[in-house]
Amino acid sequence: xxxxxxxxxxxxxxxxxxxxxxxxxxxxxxxxxxxxxxxxxxxxxxxxxxxxxxxxxxxxxxxxxxxxxxxxxxxxxxxxxxxxxxxxxxxxxxxxxxxxxxxxxxxxxxxxxxxxxxxxxxxx
Numbered sequence: 001x002x003x004x005x006x007x008x009x010x011x012x013x014x015x016x017x018x019x020x021x022x023x024x025x026x027x028x029x030x031x032x033x034x035x036x037x038x039x040x041x042x043x044x045x046x047x048x049x050x051x052x053x054x055x056x057x058x059x060x061x062x063x064x065x066x067x068x069x070x071x072x073x074x075x076x077x078x079x080x081x082x083x084x085x086x087x088x089x090x091x092x093x094x095x096x097x098x099x100x101x102x103x104x105x106x107x108x109x110x111x112x113x114x115x116x117x118x119x120x121x122x123x124x
Contacts, residue, residue: 014030023096024085035075038069042058044058057086
């Protein structure tokens with residue numbers, strides 16, 4: 001399930017987070033398996049075009065993320081569109097999102113593999 005980030009506190013999570021770029025999209029990701037869902041925000045600058053064009057691209061990105069929901073790790077995601085994103089076609093947006101999701105999955109796998117393991121000692 002993909003839900004929207006609407007509150008200021010939701011956006012505060014993205015401060016200081018590494019930005020991933022591909023094509024005309026940038027992604028800030030905070031993977032969090034405890035959340036149990038994908039929380040998504042899409043930022044589009046006004047210089048990208050008219051409100052109709054910006055909203056169309058937002059809907060396309062949201063639909064593309066929904067189509068990839070089974071591959072996206074749970075967490076918080078901020079997708080920022082560059083000016084050229086309004087002119088890109090559906091296929092190119094999908095390719096960019098696939099590349100960004102793959103980068104997030106690789107980072108998440110690295111974190112899980114490098115996490116220290118806790119051992120339990122016999123109790124006293």
